[in-house]
Amino acid sequence: MKNILLLEDDPAITHLLKFKLTREGYSVSNFSNGENAANYLIENKTDLVISDIMMPIINGIALLKEIKADKRISHIPVILLSAISQDELVEEGLKAGAAGYLTKPFSVEELLKTVKRLI
Amino acid sequence: MFGFHIIYILLALFILLMIVTFFVIFLLITRVIINRRQKKQIAFENAWRENIFEYLYSEQEPNELIDRIPASKYVYLLGFLRDFLLNLKGNDLDKLARLFTDTSLKKYLIKRAGSISKKKKNEAIYFLKYVNDDSVKILLKKFLASKNELIFRTTVESLSYLNETDIIDRIFEFFAGKKQFNIDGALSMLVKFDRSICPILTNMLGTKKSNDILHVIIMILRHHRYAEAIDKLLPIMINSGHKDVIIESIKYLGEIKDPDSINTLRYFLAQSKPAVSVAAIEAASKIGHGFLEDIIISKLDDRNLEVKIAAARAMSTYSPNSRAKLLELSRQNSKNENVIIAKRITIENSILTND
Numbered sequence: 001m002k003n004i005l006l007l008e009d010d011p012a013i014t015h016l017l018k019f020k021l022t023r024e025g026y027s028v029s030n031f032s033n034g035e036n037a038a039n040y041l042i043e044n045k046t047d048l049v050i051s052d053i054m055m056p057i058i059n060g061i062a063l064l065k066e067i068k069a070d071k072r073i074s075h076i077p078v079i080l081l082s083a084i085s086q087d088e089l090v091e092e093g094l095k096a097g098a099a100g101y102l103t104k105p106f107s108v109e110e111l112l113k114t115v116k117r118l119i
Numbered sequence: 120m121f122g123f124h125i126i127y128i129l130l131a132l133f134i135l136l137m138i139v140t141f142f143v144i145f146l147l148i149t150r151v152i153i154n155r156r157q158k159k160q161i162a163f164e165n166a167w168r169e170n171i172f173e174y175l176y177s178e179q180e181p182n183e184l185i186d187r188i189p190a191s192k193y194v195y196l197l198g199f200l201r202d203f204l205l206n207l208k209g210n211d212l213d214k215l216a217r218l219f220t221d222t223s224l225k226k227y228l229i230k231r232a233g234s235i236s237k238k239k240k241n242e243a244i245y246f247l248k249y250v251n252d253d254s255v256k257i258l259l260k261k262f263l264a265s266k267n268e269l270i271f272r273t274t275v276e277s278l279s280y281l282n283e284t285d286i287i288d289r290i291f292e293f294f295a296g297k298k299q300f301n302i303d304g305a306l307s308m309l310v311k312f313d314r315s316i317c318p319i320l321t322n323m324l325g326t327k328k329s330n331d332i333l334h335v336i337i338m339i340l341r342h343h344r345y346a347e348a349i350d351k352l353l354p355i356m357i358n359s360g361h362k363d364v365i366i367e368s369i370k371y372l373g374e375i376k377d378p379d380s381i382n383t384l385r386y387f388l389a390q391s392k393p394a395v396s397v398a399a400i401e402a403a404s405k406i407g408h409g410f411l412e413d414i415i416i417s418k419l420d421d422r423n424l425e426v427k428i429a430a431a432r433a434m435s436t437y438s439p440n441s442r443a444k445l446l447e448l449s450r451q452n453s454k455n456e457n458v459i460i461a462k463r464i465t466i467e468n469s470i471l472t473n474d
Contacts, residue, residue, distance in 0.1 A: 012202035019172045107209030 002119050003044070006030040007037055007051040007060065008081065017050070020108050021115070032056075034063035041073040047119045049078045050111070053089050061093050068097040077118045081106065163195035171199070175214050185222035193227050197246055204249065219249040229258065241273050248277035256283060263289050272308070279311035284319050287312075291332050300331035309339050317345035324351040330361040337367040346375040353383060366398045373402030381410050388414045393423040400426070404433035412438050419448075419457050427457065431464040 004021055008014045009032045018028045029044070031037055033055045041049070049067065053060035060080055068074050077099035082090050090101050100114045167188065174184040188196055204215055219225055228250065231243035244262055247255050262274040263286060271293055278286050287309070294305045309316065320336045327333055333355065340348045348371075356368035369387055372380040380402075387399040388411065400418060403411045415437055418430035434441040448461035 010202060010206070012199070013206055015168055016172060016175075016203065019169070020176060023176070104206050105208040105212065106206070108207065108211050109209060 001025065001027045002047040003027045003029070004115070004119075005037065005040065005044075005046050005049045007032075007034055007049065007055060007063065009033060009052060009055045013052075016108070017111070020112070024112060024115075026115070034058035034060065034066075037063055038066045038070065038073065041067065041076060042070070046073075046076055048115060049076055050115070051078060051080055053080055053082045053086055053093065061089055061096065064093055064098055065096050079111070079114055079118070160195050160198050163192055164199050167192075167196070167199070174218075175211060181217045181221045185218060185224055190223065190227060193224060196224075197242065200246075216249045216251070219246065220251065225250050225255075229255070232258065232262070237267060237270065241270055244270065244273045244277055248280040251281055256281060259283075260286065263293075272304075275308045276311060279308065282313055282315060284312060284316050287316065287319055287323075291327070291329075291335075295329060295332070300329070302331060302335055305332075305335045306338060309335065310342060314343045314345070317343050317348065321345070321348040321351055324348065324355060330359070330364050333359070333361075334363045334367055337364065337371055341367065341371040341374045344374050346377060349375065349377060349380065353380075356383070357386070362392065362394060365395055369395070369398040369402045373398075373405040376406050378406060378408055381406065381408065385411060385414065388418070393421075393426050396421065396423070396426045397429040400429040400433045404437055407437065409438040409440075412441050416441055416444060419460070424456075427460055428464070431457075431460045435464050435468050 002025075004026050006014060006017055006021070006028055008017065008030065011032070014030050014032070018030060021028045029040070029046075031040070034051065035057045037049070037051075037058075040046075051060040051063060058066075060082075064078050064080070067076060067078060074097075078097070080090065080093045080098045080101040081104060082093075082101055083104050086103075090098075090103075093101060099118050102111055102114065170184060170187070173179065174181070200215060200218070204212065207215065219228070228243045228247050231239050232247060234240050234243070240262075244259065247259060256278070259274055259278055259281075260283070262270055263278075265271050265274065275286065275290060290305060290308050294300050309320075317340060320339055323336055324333065327336065337352065340352070352368055352371065356365055359365055359368075365387070369384070372384060384399050384403050384406070387395055388403070390396065390399075396418065400415055403415060415430055415433050418426055419434070421427055421430065431445060434445040436442070445461050446465060448458055449465040451458045451461075
């Protein structure tokens with residue numbers, strides 16, 4: 001079973017994505033911010049990260065840079081979730097090595113396609 | 120005499136104590152109500168979350184879900200759905216919207232929209248946009264008569280979601296009826312419509328006399344880069360004495376990048392108002408083509424600092440010749456103001472290039 005780490009501070013979206021991804025056969029862990037995510041990734045085998053850009057404490061871009069800077073976890077693909085007005089952050093994320101991004105409002109089907117393409 | 124003063128002071132203290140006590144009791148009751156409501160919301164979500172997700176990703180019909188949820192819980196259902204309606208699109212959103220169109224939730228919302236409670240009414244208006252049928256559109260349009268800004272704003276938001284462009288005049292009317300026209304308020308409403316709003320706004324350019332309204336219309340046309348408005352806009356900007364209308368029109372020209380508007384820009388570059396000159400220089404810079412090169416270079420000698428800086432900034436990209444002149448100036452060893460500006464802009468550009 002493939003393991004996904006979901007980082008999203010909106011509990012409603014977290015519940016929905018966990019429901020759908022679990023149903024599709026993935027194992028999903030989640031945090032509401034990026035603070036402990038890098039440590040979690042080092043200690044737990046993870047195949048993919050889905051991260052909201054705007055999160056408290058450590059945002060999605062900072063976490064992405066942290067992941068890509070650490071050789072132990074830099075191979076893990078990261079999908080960013082952004083709001084419409086965050087074009088510049090998305091660009092920064094793609095430059096930093098994000099494997100893909102989706103803009104909110106987003107389609108869960110579209111997210112699943114991206115997940116399946118990456119793992 | 121002294122005794123009377125004591126009585127007055129004690130009476131005042133007693134009244135003050137009563138007011139504070141009532142205020143504290145009021146706060147406590149409000150807090151209890153909010154907590155109770157939150158607990159009920161959480162209980163609802165825990166009980167129904169899986170069922171709603173199940174509906175979303177199965178062949179289940181909307182009524183199969185809604186008929187199982189007691190009507191007394193609809194208020195919590197709406198609270199639960201709000202986040203998903205905002206964050207999802209495509210099939211997920213369509214399936215969620217069907218919960219409103221094909222079920223008893225529609226009747227519930229229509230009834231709630233008639234409530235005397237502004238909060239309930241506002242919430243119902245917010246969700247009615249997902250019903251999207253003619254009877255609901257007619258109902259929503261009735262709420263445009265509301266003098267309450269929150270109700271009016273939510274109604275416009277719902278109707279703009281349905282792209283009901285025939286309400287645009289009412290939006291202007293609403294703000295024109297206020298003591299001061301709220302440009303940001305009108306803009307925030309109009310920007311929610313799609314590009315199909317542009318031909319309607321273009322026609323209004325010929326009928327609206329208020330400078331505030333013209334200003335807002337031009338901003339929206341610029342936002343959509345609607346080039347077809349240019350013929351109606353040019354006479355307005357030439358004849359208008361209103362600074363904001365002129366500047367916004369110039370920005371519009373820069374945004375649509377129409378080379379035919381270069382002569383109009385030449386006219387405005389010759390004007391003495393610094394803010395107009397700055398806008399015209401920036402628009403010319405966006406359009407390019409180099410036809411206004413001499414004027415832009417000459418603006419470096421303008422008396423106004425902002426005009427000088429705008430001219431130098433434009434020179435750095437406008438044409439190879441203007442760029443060379445700016446670089447040449449920046450290399451001079453002088454404390455002349457133009458040299459200092461040229462140095463500043465070239466440094467700024469090199470930072471941007473290296474970034």
